Amino acid sequence: ELQFSSAVEAVMSYYPSVMRAIGGSEKIFEYVDRQPQVPPEGTLAPQNLEGHVQFKNVTFTYPTREDTPVLKGLSLELRPGQITALVGASGAGKSTCVSLLERFYLPQEGEILLDGEPLHSYKNQYLHDKISVVSQEPVLFARSVKDNIKYGRDDATDEEIYRAAELANAHKFISDLPNGYDTDAGEKGGQVSGGQKQRIAIARALIRKPRILVLDDATSNLDTETLLKDSNPCSVLLIAHKLSTVEKANHIVVLEEGKVLEEGSHVELLEKGGTYADLVNKQNTGNNDA
Ligand code: ATP
Secondary structure, eight states, X not given: OOOHHHHHHHHHHHOHHHHHXXXXXXXXXXXXXXXXXXXXXXXXXXXXXXOOEEEEEEXXXXXXXXXXXXEEEEEEEEOTTOEEEEEOSTTSSHHHHHHHHTTSSOOSEEEEEETTEEGGGBOHHHHHHHEEEEOSSOOOOSSBHHHHHHTTXXXXXXXXXXXXXXXXXXXXXXXXXXXXXXXXXXXXXOOOOHHHXXXXXXXXXXTTOOSEEEEEESSSOOOXXXXXXXXXXXEXXXXXXXXXXXXXXXXXXXXXXXXXXXXXXXXXHHHHTSHHHXXXXXXXXXXXXX
């Protein structure tokens, strides 16, 4: 089922002329008008940011589906030096949390705080620099691996590039490529797997020294622990579509229909014997069958 917003995006990218022709269409402006009002840009841009994020009783409804709240009084915390994993069935609201953190939307109720201040009280560019999101299918350019990482920050030194790659757990496989950091990372290179692509994208994100790193994990074989070896590690939010990656997270939050069902460490949740434990058991059974 194609969501309206992604349908609009698809039309915009494939048929720019169509978009121009229907630019005045009520449908589109109706959609835009119904977005919750975004407050004016904030002024905060502190030199030091910890990266402590708090979702407090956040209730959110997409403007196109006014009768169906997607997040219902959700509270969530991200702490520097900690990996917080969000798990839950498809449609539980994981990606919606990321959209709110990226300020694509405003919650109707509750608030999102960054180091204790409302997210919207910060400058836009500042937040853009401090929050990095690595999507499920990151785009790499048909350039060298090094250039792809450097794209995160033009003036990065080689040492900084290697360090970011180490933290992203990418340095070793990159060094083993035929031409190392000079290997072509583009489609035609064909030497880089999906998981490796994602790790290069993480290095690209880390080189900007974000304080909050969001990883939308498609490959579920990311080794995220190396991220915490940074001398000043950021807060990591891991969106897990499968369970295998989240074991090592410091904190696991299980979402169901926009609410936190249970949370804790992997061991705590297994001991609790709730939904998470059921999911893990089911997955293990599945693996044995395979
Ligand atoms: P998945 O694991 O499949 O990515 P998810 O947990 O990330 O799922 P969300 O993408 O946050 O779930 O979706 C939560 C609910 O919000 C779903 O019912 C979805 O259909 C709805 N939704 C998501 N994006 C939009 C949008 N742009 N407009 C309207 N409804 C949306």
